[in-house]
Amino acid sequence: MNINFDNDIPIFQQVADLLSESILAEAFVEEGQIPSITELSITLKINPATALKGINILVDDGIVYKRRGLGMFVAKGGCEKLIQKRKDAFFANYAKPLIDEAKRLNIGKDDLIKMIQGGK
Amino acid sequence: MNGIIIDNISKQYKNVKALDDVSLTFEEGKIYGLLGRNGAGKSTLIKAISNRIFVDSGKITVDGDDNVENEVALGKMHVMSEVEMYDLPERVSSYFKIMKDFNSEFDVDYAKAMAEKFKLPLNKKMKELSTGYKSIFKFISALASNCKYIFLDEPVLGLDANHRELAYRMIIEHYSETGCAIVISTHLIEEIANLLEEIIVIKNGKVIVKKDKEELLKEGYSVSGSSTNITEYIKGKNIISTQTMGGLMWCCITGEMPKEAVANIEFSRLDLQQLFIKLTSEEGDA
Numbered sequence: 001m002n003i004n005f006d007n008d009i010p011i012f013q014q015v016a017d018l019l020s021e022s023i024l025a026e027a028f029v030e031e032g033q034i035p036s037i038t039e040l041s042i043t044l045k046i047n048p049a050t051a052l053k054g055i056n057i058l059v060d061d062g063i064v065y066k067r068r069g070l071g072m073f074v075a076k077g078g079c080e081k082l083i084q085k086r087k088d089a090f091f092a093n094y095a096k097p098l099i100d101e102a103k104r105l106n107i108g109k110d111d112l113i114k115m116i117q118g119g120k
Numbered sequence: 121m122n123g124i125i126i127d128n129i130s131k132q133y134k135n136v137k138a139l140d141d142v143s144l145t146f147e148e149g150k151i152y153g154l155l156g157r158n159g160a161g162k163s164t165l166i167k168a169i170s171n172r173i174f175v176d177s178g179k180i181t182v183d184g185d186d187n188v189e190n191e192v193a194l195g196k197m198h199v200m201s202e203v204e205m206y207d208l209p210e211r212v213s214s215y216f217k218i219m220k221d222f223n224s225e226f227d228v229d230y231a232k233a234m235a236e237k238f239k240l241p242l243n244k245k246m247k248e249l250s251t252g253y254k255s256i257f258k259f260i261s262a263l264a265s266n267c268k269y270i271f272l273d274e275p276v277l278g279l280d281a282n283h284r285e286l287a288y289r290m291i292i293e294h295y296s297e298t299g300c301a302i303v304i305s306t307h308l309i310e311e312i313a314n315l316l317e318e319i320i321v322i323k324n325g326k327v328i329v330k331k332d333k334e335e336l337l338k339e340g341y342s343v344s345g346s347s348t349n350i351t352e353y354i355k356g357k358n359i360i361s362t363q364t365m366g367g368l369m370w371c372c373i374t375g376e377m378p379k380e381a382v383a384n385i386e387f388s389r390l391d392l393q394q395l396f397i398k399l400t401s402e403e404g405d406a
Contacts, residue, residue, distance in 0.1 A: 007391045010334060011314055038296040045288050046314040047151055048296050100381055 011046055015054025020082055023063065023074055030079060034064060034072045061085060121184045123147040124169060124197070124269055124301075129178030131164055131325075138164040139175070140325040146301050148268055151291070151315055153333070153392075154305040156322035157400050162305045163201065165322065166271050170199040182269070195223070198265035200258045201273040212249070212257060213242040219261055231264035234290060238283060251278035259287055263294045271303045276311075284308075288315060313392040323400050333392065340395060341377035344370045345385040353385055360398045372398055 005014055019034060028034045035043070040051040055072060058064040063078040063085075075081075102112045124146040131139040138161050146152060156162045167173045169180055171187050171194055179186060182193035210218075212235075220226045235242055238256045241249075249257065255277050262270050272291075276284045292315065295302055306312055319336050321329035329336065340360060343350060350369040354362075360372040372394075377387055390398075 005314065008389050010337075012334075038293070041292050041296065042289050044314075045285070045292065047317050048292065049317050050314065097381075104383055 012050050012053035012057070015040065015044065015046070015051055016057040019054070019058060019064070020086070023079060023082055024086075028074050030074050030076050032074055033070075034074060036071055121181065123183065124187075125181045126165075126169065127179050127181070129168060129175045129180065131168060131173065131175050137325045139168065141178070142322075142325070142327050143178075144320060144327060144330065146269060146303055148301045149299045150301055150317050151295060152301070152303040152318045152320060153309075153312065153316035154303050154320050154322070155309060155396055156305075160322045160400075161325040162322055163273060164325075166199055166201065166273055166303075166305065169271070170194065170197060172199075196267055197269040197271065198262050198267040199271040199273070200262035200275060201271075209245055209247065211243055211245055212240065215246060215257070215261075216264075219265070223265060223267075225266040226261075227264045227266055231260050234260045234263065237286060237290075252280065252283065255279055256283065256287075259290075263290060266298070267300065269301045269303070271305070273305045275304060275306065276308065284311065288312065291315060309393040309396055310391070316392075319392070321396065321399055328399060337389060337392065337395065338376055340372055340374050340390045340398075342370060342372045342388050342390055342394075343385050344368065344388075349384050353382065361401075 005011055009017075019028070022028050022034075034055075037048050037051045037055065040046070040055075041048040044051070055064060059066065059072075061081060062075055063082050064072050065075050066072055099112070107115070126142055126144045126146075129139055129142050130137070140161075142161075142165060154162050154165070164173070168175050169187065171180075171189065174188075181187065182190075182196050185193040187193045213232075216226070216228050216231050219231075220228055232242070234240075235256075238253075238260070240253055240256050240260070246254075246257070255275070256279065259272070259275050262272060262275070275291075276287050279287060288311070291302060291304075294300070304312060304316070313333070316333050319329055319331055319333050320327060343353060345353075345368070347364060347367050347369040350371055354371050354373060358374040360374060362372075363370045372390060377389065381387075
């Protein structure tokens with residue numbers, strides 16, 4: 001596993017994103033185990049505290065939970081929660097910047113809708 | 121008091137203040153980045169901690185014990201430095217045994233396992249090793265020392281890219297297993313930035329930064345755009361540096377990056393290396 005970290009986003013956030021992607025891609029299934037903090041930090045060459053911080057984002061959102069002595073697992077319904085969270089993020093990260101950039105370029109609402117629909 | 125506590129130490133070499141009233145704490149369970157430009161005082165600091173030099177004033181304690189000529193205190197730390205001490209005819213493998221004689225905690229099996237991963241030739245004589253392999257030997261010895269406090273002064277000097285990656289992985293592995301304190305001093309900031317938790321920057325013998333890395337990175341950001349827009353935007357802000365090219369302008373600013381977008385201005389986070397360059401640049405660098 002190798003990811004190219006993006007400078008503009010904190011690393012722990014990118015770790016959370018990577019795990020989320022993997023859950024959505026069903027690389028980690030519900031009630032299935034996810035890599036340990038040590039595994040994550042060694043493979044990604046990051047500080048274990050950063051890996052922990054990333055995993056904790058998913059724990060706080062109820063997507064991943066800890067089984068004492070066993071490790072971290074994907075929660076039941078975790079995938080669905082993730083999709084909802086991603087929909088919210090979709091607006092903030094994609095739709096809003098798209099609108100902002102359109103304003104900057106003086107693209108009107110109708111033109112923008114046309115572009116999305118595939119016309120010019 | 122647990123940890124290595126450095127209390128107001130100073131060291132003068134003729135007319136150079138190598139260390140100027142330095143106070144720091146190194147605790148177990150953290151990876152520190154000790155950063156500074158050539159001659160900033162990093163190696164002097166490490167030598168002072170390991171009692172290889174005497175300081176003019178101030179004191180250093182290890183878990184509460186003064187470090188001066190104190191075997192218990194000094195036995196808790198291992199210092200890997202660029203100093204060449206192994207120019208002897210013995211074979212590499214016998215050095216691991218020698219290390220075990222000096223430090224009963226030294227893990228020979230672990231050292232050999234790491235040596236195998238690096239393909240370090242154990243049967244070669246020490247003086248026949250290449251620069252890279254001499255570094256690797258010292259690096260392996262540092263991790264296998266099983267000390268509570270491990271200082272790595274330029275740990276990957278002369279190592280090829282593959283071996284550097286391997287070394288970084290081994291650092292995390294060792295750290296995860298033991299929870300020791302690791303202090304890494306290096307110029308290859310970009311490569312190790314993600315490993316570090318706390319950043320210490322030394323400039324002209326003084327500690328100018330001592331902070332959690334994430335917190336530190338939040339303290340500055342850069343903006344770019346047309347000179348007119350940027351000049352207007354940066355008014356009243358604390359500017360670290362500016363650069364212009366034609367009508368374009370880049371500017372690094374201290375403070376937290378605004379969450380809201382501003383029209384016609386691009387915002388980006390600084391990375392550790394950029395921030396380091398800005399913090400330690402002198403006139404005449406550019």
